[in-house]
Every structure is written in structure tokens, then in C-alpha cells.
Amino acid sequence: MIVSPLIWGITIVVILGLLAFDYFFHIRKAHIPSLREAAVWSSIYVGLALVFGVIVWIFGGATMGGEYFAGYITEKALSVDNLFVFLVIMASFKVPREDQQKVLLFGIVFALIARTGFIFAGAALINTWSWMFYIFGIILLVTAGNLLKKEDSGGDDADNFIIRLAKRFLHTSEHYDGDKLFTVVNGKKALTPMLLVMVAIGGTDLLFALDSIPAIFGLTQNVFIVFTATAFSLMGLRQLYFLLDGLLDRLIYLSYGLAAILAFIGVKLVLHALHENNLPFINGGEHVPVVEISTGLSLTVIIGVLAVTVIGSLVSNSGKAQTVLNNARRHAESYLELEYTADMAERERVYNLLMDEEKAIAVMETKYRDKHPESEAILEQMAEAHRQHTEHLAR
Template sequence: MTVSPLIWGITIIVILALLAFDYFFHIRKAHVPTLKEAAFWSSIYVGIAILFGILVLIFGGATMGSEYFAGYITEKALSVDNLFVFLIIMASFRVPREDQQKVLLFGIVFSLIARTGFIFLGAALINSFAWVFYIFGLILLITAGNLLKPEAHGDNQADNVMIRLARRLFHTTEHYDGDKLFTMHEGKRALTPMLLVMVAIGGTDILFALDSIPAIFGLTQNVYIVFTATAFSLMGLRQLYFLIDGLLDRLIYLSYGLAVILAFIGVKLVLHALHENNLPFINDGEPVPVVEISTGLSLSVIIGTLIVTVVASLLSKAGKAQTAINNARRHAVSYLDLDYTADISERERIYQMLADEEAQVLAMDLKYRNKAKDVDKIREQVAEAHRQHADYLARERR
């Protein structure tokens, strides 16, 4: 189905309006979203995406609608996986929690721009060279293999090439000045960590696009569906971050589920490439008679894999223990380093979360507790957080 320029224009205006609404009504005033606020707006954005999918189903037909939902669900799952890296980046830059929304919105806008460029580049390549499907399939199979590595969410992703280059070429400061991107430091204009963290997230977004765009092109070659599924999967990602912050580590099998999905789509792309083959060294340049995977089967595999992955993660005792221990460590470290934030309620919020997580850990079997890495160091950090909190309360009583 060919989408008219009018529909394209209306769609782009709606997406830009949603981003503008996000900025002017939520981001301009720095604050920490409540769980209720994050849950409400996450559901609104998911509802908008579903409503759009229903409209596509009605006006575009069952195939187009199925392709949109398959693409949206896949891109949304990949976006949730990306939140792991965002969490690492913002923790390493010690971004004040009240300013994290602005960083996330920048990441979403940059990601949308970068992926739009990749979408039209990918569409041009596909229309000109059928063998590109082989390349896309290979990229996804390699990505699926990388997701199976235990270091899939390594801390080194926060210190990418762009950050090292920025620090080498420009005068930078280690201290925040509210949400300003530039400040005066030692009598000179300097880049603040706020700008650097945006550069870090922008750099990683480009890497994410290299994985996500081939994935959705494996489900549909309709550029309008590729664009809208990608755009709506990014909408609401900021709210989702605050909604599931602290639960991300609980999804211990998410990487395995995504690996299965990407490998499946990679195989689908290779089969499609064989079906459209025009490479002279494969079957003398003639199409290879192979089975092609339908969109309905793709949608079923994607949804089924995600359900199994999430349920297995939530029911896993080892996953519960690892989540509580990781969160206790993260909040102990955050409590011991509170000088970066101006939010006076942040101390009590972090300490209460630390106390809750510590209680969960103590209630678990010893065999699960002792499986954590650096368990002795974590205990020391938690104990030091308790000591500093007691000192803080003593000072407040004076």
C-alpha cells in the first residue's frame, strides 16, 4: 500500500507535537517523576501506539497492521534493553535524578533522527540491491550472539569514543551547573557533564540503530510502517525508564529473549534474500526456492518469546536475589555520593529503597545471596551508607 504525502505529513506533525508536549509540560521544570505519573504517561503513550496500529489495521489491511504491531513490539523490546545502557551511562555521569528526564528526551529525539536517516538509507539500499538482505541478516545474527555474552551490558559503554574526543578537544568540568550545557570554570567557558552525558547517549543511540533498523526491515519493507513503528516505540521511553527503574536488573533473561528474536529475524532475512537472490555465485544468480516466514508467524514468535522471557525472569529466585543485591549496591553507592543533586528529598528516597532491598536480600536463601559478585564489598558499602545516614539524622536532631 502506498502512503500519500498528506498522511506522511500528518504523522510527522503528530510525532513532533508529542515531543513538544513532552518538553514543555514535563521537562522544562526539573523534577523527579512519581511512580503514578510515570505509570499514567507510559500507559498513555502505549495506548496511542496501539490506537495508531488499529487505524493501520483498518485502513491498511491485516498484513500492514500485523507488520506494524510486529515491528512495534520488537522495537519496544529493544528499547527496554537499551534502558540498561542508559542506566549505566547516567550512573557513571552521576546525573541528578531531577535532570534525567531532559537527558532521556534528548536521547529519544537524537535516536529518532538517527534512525530516520538509517531507515531511508536502508530503504534506498534495499530498493537498489537485493543482496542487502544478506548483510542485514548477518548483522542480526552477530548481534544475537553478542547478546548471549555475560558482558552484554558492560560499564565501558558510558565512556565511548565521542566522550573521549570531547574531553580531549574541549575544556570540560566535572561539576553540574543545574541543567546547563555550558558553564564558567577557572575563568573559561566549559562543557558541563550534562552536555557530555547527552553526547554519550547520542553516540550509543547510533550503535542501537545499527541493530534495530535491520531488525524491523526483517519484518516489513514498508518504509512508513518501519518509521512509525520505530517512532512510537521511542515515545514514552522516558516515562518507562522511571517506571521500571530498579526492575531492569530483574529481567535477567531479557538478553536471551532478544537474542532469540533477533536470530529468528536474521534467519527470516537470509531466507528472504535467498528468495530474491541475484548474486551470481549463489544458484547462478537465480532465486533459491526456500520457505519464507510469514508476518503472522513472526508476530507469534516475538510475542511468545517475550512472554516466556519476562515470566521466567520474574519467577526466578536467582533473578529476584540478583535484582535486590544489584539495587542495594547501586543505591548504597548513590547514597554515599549525594553531592551532585539539589533535591533535598533524594537522600531519604535512596535510603528507603536501600533499606527495602536489604530486607529482601536478608529474607532470601543464603545460597542465592552468596552468588553475587563482590558480595563483601557490597556489604561494606551498605554498612557505610547506614553509618552516614545515622550521622545525618544525628546532625538533624541538633
């Protein structure tokens, strides 16, 4: 199916309209979204993506529709994985809770711009050199291998090269000024940490694009499908962040599931490259007769792997323990960090969550608690939060 310029134009206007709506009706006034607000808008954005997929299926055919859904589900799963890193970055910068929405929307817009550039660049490379499928396949196989390695969160914090340069050569402030990007310190204009965290988020978005774009090109080479599946997977990511807050750490097997999916797509790309082969040192430059993986099988594998991964994470006792301990650490740090929020009701909410987690830790089997490398430090943070809360009530 050839997509006309009119359809392209309408699609782009709709996506830009959704981003503008998000900003003017949700982000412009800093606030902490309720669970209900996050759930409702997450459902709306997922619903829009599914409706669009059905329209593609009806007018573009089953193959095109299947490619869209396979691409959307894969990109959505990768986006959820990206939220882990966003969480670490915002914790590193101690972004006030009520201002996190603005950072996330910037990250979504930057990701959309960066990935659009990668999409058209990737399409041009593939159309010019079919052997690029080999390169994309190898990238995904290497990425899958890296996902299986033990993660080192030290590389995801705010102290990266770009931020160190910015702090060294630019006048930066130590404190936030609401959600402003610039402030005045001692009569001089200075960058706020809000601008620096946006730079950090933007830098990580570029790295994410290097993984996600080859992945979706492994499922379809239709540029319209690649673009729309990527765009709709990013829509609603901000609301999903607040909806899954506290549950992200529960998905302890997500990285394994994503590794399996990326490896599967990597193999699919290599097989397709062999089928289209024109490299003289492989089979004399002739096509290699190999089995190609269909769109239907790809969609089945992706959904199946994600289902097993998510269900396995949710029912795992180890996963439940990890969730409680990680949430306890995050909430203790938030409560102890005075810059976390100026909203006292939010601080009380965080403290109550911390108390619920303390009760869960008290009845937790020791073997699961001790698996967490920072369990003792977390218990100490909780004790300090208790002490400060008692002092606050005594005033």
C-alpha cells in the same frame, strides 16, 4: 498500500507535537517524576501506539497492521534493553536524578533522527540491491550471538573514546550546573558533564540503530511502517525508564529473549534473500525455492518469546536476588554520592528503599546472594550508607 504525502506529513507533525509536549510540559522544569506520573504517561504513549496500529490495520489491511505490531513490539523490546545502557551511562556520569529526564529526552530525539536516516538509507539500499537482505540477516545473527555472550559492562561506561577526546581538548567542568550545557569556571566558559553525557547517549544511540533497523526491515519493507513503528517505540521511553527503575535488573533473561528474536528475524531475512536471490554464485542467480516466514508467524514468535522471557525472569529466584542486590548497590551509591540530588526528600526515599532491600537480603538464601559477583562490595556500601545516615541524624 501506498501512503500519501499528506498522511506522511500528518504523522510527522503528530510525532513532533508529542516530543514538543513532552519537553514543554514535563522536561522544562527539572523534577523527579513520581511512580504515578511515569505509569500514567507510559500507558498513554503505549495506548497511542496501539490506537495507531488499529488505524493502520483498518485502512491498510491485516498484513500491514500485523507488520506494524510485530515491528513495534520488537523495537519496544530493544528499547527496553537500551535502557540498561542508559542506566549505566548516567550512573557513570552521576547525573542528578532530577535532571535525568532531559538527558533521556535528548537520547530519544537523537535516536529518532539517527534511525530515520538509517531507515531511508536502508530502504534505498534494499531497493537498489536485493542482496542487502543477506547483509542485514548476517548482522542480526551476529548480534544475537553477541547477546548470548557474558556481558562486560566496562564498555558501556562514560569513559569512551569520544568523551576522552572531549575532556582532553575542550574546557570541561567537573560539576553540574543544574541542567545547563555550559557554565562559567574561573571566568571561562566550560562544558558541563550534562553536555558530555548527552554525547555519550547519542553515540550509543547510533550503535543501537545498527541493530534495530535491520531487525525491523526483517519484518517489513514498508518504509512508513518501519518509521512509525520505530518512532512510537521510542515515545514514552523516558517515562518507562522511571517506571521500570529498580525492575530493569529483574529481567535477567531479556538478553536471551532478544537474541532468540533477532536470530529468528535474521533467518527470516536470509530466507527472503534466497527467495529474491539474483547473486550469480548462488543457484546460478535464480530464485531459491525456500519457505518464507509469514507476518502472522513472526508476530506469534515475537510475542511468545518475550512472554516466556519476562515471566521466566519475574518468577526466577535468581532473578529476584539479582534485582535486590543490584537495586541495593545502585541505591547505596546514590545515597553516598552527594551530587546525586539536592532534594533531601529524594535522599530519604532512596535510604528507605535501601533499608527494604537490606531486609530482603537478610532473608535471601546464601546461594543466590553469592551468585552476584559484587555481593560483598554491596554489603560494604550498605554499611557505609548506614554510617553516614546515622551521622546525618546526629547533626
